[in-house]
Amino acid sequence: MNGLKLETDFYRREDVVEVAHDLVGKVLCTRIDGDTVTAGMITETEAYCGRNDRACHANNGLRTQRTETMYRAGGVSYIYLCYGIHHLFNVVTNREGLADAVLVRGIKPLDGIETMKRRRMRTGGELSPALTAGPGRLTQALGIVTGLDGTSLLGDRVWIEDRSISLPGDEISRSPRIGVDYAGEHAKRPWRFFLRESDWVSR
C-alpha cells in the first residue's frame, strides 16, 4: 500500500532497456472488477525494442492489429495471448510511434494473496513461487487478461507503484532473454533483468 504511482515521465523515456532495469523492485498492482487489490514486487523483466530487434513482435516497424498497441505513447499495457493459453503483460514505453515495451516475467506477492491463490486455483496450498514466478503465472494471479490490452497504467485497474523498496546495487543481474532463440544473434542481448537470489523469478 501507500506507494507512489509511476507517471508518464517514467514510461516515456527513450531507452527501453533502462526502463526494464528500473521496473525491477517496483510494485505491479491490479484492481479487477471491483475485486480486492492484488499486488506484487516486480522481480524479473525483459526489454523489447521495435527497431532492430528480431525478438520483438513489432520489429522493423511491423504493424498489425496485435502490435498496434506497442506504438502508442508509453504508459499503457500491451497484453497478448501466448501459446493460446497465457496472457502476457508488457509495459509500453517511449513516445508514440516507437514500439518499445517491457515484459514482466515475475513478481513477489505482496497484497491480496488469497485472491491470487483463488485465481490460480491454488487455495489452501502453501505460498510458493509457482503462484507468481513466470510471465503466464503472474497475469493469472493478478487477473490480467487480453481484454485489458491498451489500458492506461495511470488508471485504477492496472498500475505500478514505487514503494521505495531499496535494492543493493548488485542485487539486479542481467542475462539474455528467455524463449527467443528464433531471434538469432539478437537473442543473445542481455536485456533480461532479475533479482539475484530471489525465489520469485521464472525457471
Added chain:
DNA sequence: CATTTGATGTTCT
C-alpha cells in the same frame, strides 16, 4: 532429478 509432451488460439506465411 531431467526431459518430453499436450493444451490451446492468434498471427503471419
Added chain:
DNA sequence: GAACATCAAATGC
C-alpha cells in the same frame, strides 16, 4: 499450416 516472449503433468532415468 507453422510458429509462438508458456505451463503443468507425465514419463524416463
